[in-house]
Amino acid sequence: xxxxxxxxxxxxxxxxxxxxxxxxxxxxxxxxxxxxxxxxxxxxxxxxxxxxxxxxxxxxxxxxxxxxxxxxxxxxxxxxxxxxxxxxxxxxxxxxxxxxxxxxxxxxxxxxxxxxxxxxxxxxxxxxxxxxxxxxxxxxxxxxxxxxxxxxxxxxxxxxxxxxxxxxxxxxxxxxxxxxxxxxxxxxxxxxxxxxxxxxxxxxxxxxxxxxxxxxxxxxxxxxxxxxxxxxxxxxxxxxxxxxxxxxxxxxxxxxxxxxxxxxxxxxxxxxxxxxxxxxxxxxxxxxxxxxxxxxxxxxxxxxxxxxxxxxxxxxxxxxxxxxxxxxxxxxxxxxxxxxxxxxxx
Numbered sequence: 001x002x003x004x005x006x007x008x009x010x011x012x013x014x015x016x017x018x019x020x021x022x023x024x025x026x027x028x029x030x031x032x033x034x035x036x037x038x039x040x041x042x043x044x045x046x047x048x049x050x051x052x053x054x055x056x057x058x059x060x061x062x063x064x065x066x067x068x069x070x071x072x073x074x075x076x077x078x079x080x081x082x083x084x085x086x087x088x089x090x091x092x093x094x095x096x097x098x099x100x101x102x103x104x105x106x107x108x109x110x111x112x113x114x115x116x117x118x119x120x121x122x123x124x125x126x127x128x129x130x131x132x133x134x135x136x137x138x139x140x141x142x143x144x145x146x147x148x149x150x151x152x153x154x155x156x157x158x159x160x161x162x163x164x165x166x167x168x169x170x171x172x173x174x175x176x177x178x179x180x181x182x183x184x185x186x187x188x189x190x191x192x193x194x195x196x197x198x199x200x201x202x203x204x205x206x207x208x209x210x211x212x213x214x215x216x217x218x219x220x221x222x223x224x225x226x227x228x229x230x231x232x233x234x235x236x237x238x239x240x241x242x243x244x245x246x247x248x249x250x251x252x253x254x255x256x257x258x259x260x261x262x263x264x265x266x267x268x269x270x271x272x273x274x275x276x277x278x279x280x281x282x283x284x285x286x287x288x289x290x291x292x293x294x295x296x297x298x299x300x301x302x303x304x305x306x307x308x309x310x311x312x313x314x315x316x317x318x319x320x321x322x323x324x325x326x327x328x329x330x331x332x333x334x335x336x337x338x339x340x341x342x343x344x345x346x
Contacts, residue, residue: 007031008118011041012054012084017107021052021084024111025118042066045079050121052082052114059092067097076131080121084109148204162191162242165311169303183303187249190215194245198238206241208234208283212270215245215252219261226261231272234283237338243307243315244335250304251287251331259329260292266328267291274337283335289328297324 008025010032012018022032035041038061041051058066073079078101085091087106095102103117166187174180193214197206212229236244252261260266272285298305305322308331313320319334 006033006044006048008050008052008122009033009035009041009044009048010052011035011038011057012052013037013057014054017054017084021114024114028115030118030122037061038063038066042069045069048079049125050080050082050118052084052118054084055086055092055095059094063094070097070101074132076128076135078124078128080124082114082117082121158239158242159191159195162246163188166191166246166303169306173300173302183253186253187246187303190245190249191242194242198241205235205237206245208236208244208272211236211241211245211248215248219252219256226266227268227270229270231270232274234272234274234337240316240335240338243312247308247312247333250307251329254304255289255292255329258293258295260289263292265291281337283333283337285331285333285335287329287331289330292328294326295324295329296326 008030010018010021011034012021013036018034022034025032033044035044038057041053042065045051070079081098081102083091083095083098083102083104084107085104087108091098091104103121105113105117167184170184170187171180174183194206194211197210197214198204208231209229216227255261255266255268260268267290269288269290270286272283275282275284308322309320312318312333317336321330321332323330
């Protein structure tokens with residue numbers, strides 16, 4: 001909303017008109033400011049609610065800047081002007097540019113006439129400022145819609161690229177059509193759920209622990225006796241949330257087939273923390289499986305391994321460490337955080 005620090009400007013350089021007008025308005029709690037000349041008044045119009053001006057102050061001055069300011073007002077603005085004229089005289093032809101803006105008061109004037117005219121002008125200005133605020137809100141909404149459309153276009157392109165890569169990698173690593181359909185469908189569902197989180201959030205981010213819960217819930221592994229999750233919750237922007245969500249899906253799916261989550265006695269420890277080295281926020285993430293079947297490094301690289309070691313490392317600029325301990329898989333990641341928000345510990 002426009003500042004109203006200058007309240008009502010008064011420009012009446014001859015006689016005592018300015019002091020009298022200021023006294024009348026100030027006595028009723030209306031802020032006023034007396035201007036010495038038209039140039040000073042014009043410099044203050046942007047933060048004024050109303051202008052009270054004597055006719056001679058305009059006719060005896062260079063009106064070009066004043067006329068230009070009047071003509072250049074935005075569409076919502078129509079600054080109220082109270083023009084003080086001499087009784088029974090017509091408006092000077094040189095002031096015709098004020099026809100649509102001016103309230104004319106003849107002098108000598110009654111205090112009540114000035115007061116009522118200024119109050120009417122202030123009410124009109126208040127309505128104009130309300131319109132201005134509404135227009136600004138509408139523009140903010142429009143800007144956000146444009147931003148969301150650009151974001152959607154960008155995300156759709158990236159998603160289609162991810163789907164194409166998933167399809168090719170899943171096909172190469174699948175032993176049969178049934179395996180292909182099963183694995184590819186589960187990966188599509190995971191990707192869709194991450195997109196739902198981003199769409200539902202006003203800031204287009206996804207909570208890290210929600211991504212984990214979403215991927216682990218299908219395997220019935222959210223019981224504290226089997227899984228431990230510790231760390232401050234972090235909101236990930238879309239460019240990070242999508243590949244990280246896919247990574248969590250591969251870790252959970254792999255664990256449910258071959259790792260700790262494939263046996264009732266298996267345990268999973270997940271913890272993360274946020275560091276601020278040299279002002280650059282980074283997420284340290286750790287995934288450790290225990291008490292599951294004995295594991296060995298895979299003989300060939302599947303989609304999950306490629307995703308963790310290549311896609312996440314390149315697309316998210318993360319440092320990845322994947323180790324196949326005999327007693328359980330260990331995955332560590334250091335992830336630079338961009339435009340993220342931290343909330344109290346989860």
